[in-house]
Amino acid sequence: MMRAMRPALFLLALIALSRPAQADEFSVLIHSERPFGHFVGDLVRARVDVHGSEDATLISASLPHPGSLTVSLDLRDVSTEEIEEMGAKFWRIHLTYQNFYVALDVRNMEIPGFTLSFSRPRGDVAVNVPGWRFGVAPLREIAPEQKERGADYLRPDPVASFVDESKPLATLIICAATTIFFVLAVARDRAWPPFHKRRMRIFSILARQLAAKARRPCSEEEFRLAMRKLHRAIDAACGHSILKGDLAEFFRGRPEFSSLRASAERFFAVSDEVFFSGASDATSKNFSMAELVRFAEELAEREKRK
Numbered sequence: 001m002m003r004a005m006r007p008a009l010f011l012l013a014l015i016a017l018s019r020p021a022q023a024d025e026f027s028v029l030i031h032s033e034r035p036f037g038h039f040v041g042d043l044v045r046a047r048v049d050v051h052g053s054e055d056a057t058l059i060s061a062s063l064p065h066p067g068s069l070t071v072s073l074d075l076r077d078v079s080t081e082e083i084e085e086m087g088a089k090f091w092r093i094h095l096t097y098q099n100f101y102v103a104l105d106v107r108n109m110e111i112p113g114f115t116l117s118f119s120r121p122r123g124d125v126a127v128n129v130p131g132w133r134f135g136v137a138p139l140r141e142i143a144p145e146q147k148e149r150g151a152d153y154l155r156p157d158p159v160a161s162f163v164d165e166s167k168p169l170a171t172l173i174i175c176a177a178t179t180i181f182f183v184l185a186v187a188r189d190r191a192w193p194p195f196h197k198r199r200m201r202i203f204s205i206l207a208r209q210l211a212a213k214a215r216r217p218c219s220e221e222e223f224r225l226a227m228r229k230l231h232r233a234i235d236a237a238c239g240h241s242i243l244k245g246d247l248a249e250f251f252r253g254r255p256e257f258s259s260l261r262a263s264a265e266r267f268f269a270v271s272d273e274v275f276f277s278g279a280s281d282a283t284s285k286n287f288s289m290a291e292l293v294r295f296a297e298e299l300a301e302r303e304k305r306k
Helices: 002-017 166-190 202-213 220-238 244-253 255-276 289-304
Strands: 027-032 043-052 067-070 073-085 088-099 107-111 114-119 125-129 132-136
Touching (some): 027 125, 027 132, 043 125, 202 289, 220 244, 220 255, 244 255, 255 289
Antiparallel strands (some): 043 088, 067 073, 107 132, 114 125
């Protein structure tokens, strides 16, 4: 009889060895951030720790997908962590729900469970994560406590608080005075009204323009254009066109520039070569763009002293 049963026992052993892994090899722990005291619109956060063997792999497609779960509960976000320690592995699943239930009293709401799938060499395993509850509370009471008089249902008027306006007023005055000061300073620098009778700082504006162009190599035409602009600035500072022979008149009218007589004479000499003698680029290099900018900056510096 035992000999007759051996094939059956052998077949049962093969079936037992070929069975997929069991779900009882996994354990599930649910940690709720706060199990009570949630209001309508609140986010309900929870953490699910699933402990399993080291050869298991979580199938991400089995994770719950964000979306509406019930009429009053949405799943907003799902994220996972895989942690290995002491030859074991566990998966930490972070879940964020949002409650839309408008509670009239304190009660518990159900969060539905879900099933996770894990792959193992011996076969896939389905692990059930049970549902759990969280407590909701109303925003207000259903009926207020009975009062003897109707006026007792009203809250008393708050006591008027004294606001010291001296500090904000002083701050406002200081800020206004500072703003006016800087506006006047800019108006004086630009010769805006009421400083329109003051000469505009022509050379200061030109020096900034030429300095920006001097940061890169310039062509012969750009150098000629820069010299023309400096000529026009000198003409505007004097009130009429100035040639090389008119420099003495220019320095008598604008004595603050008299210390730059040598540089001005050199500039006009090179200008005659460039514009009237048909000088080539090699001739104009005697007065480079950098030297032209330096001359304009020196004129701007004397202009500011006026």
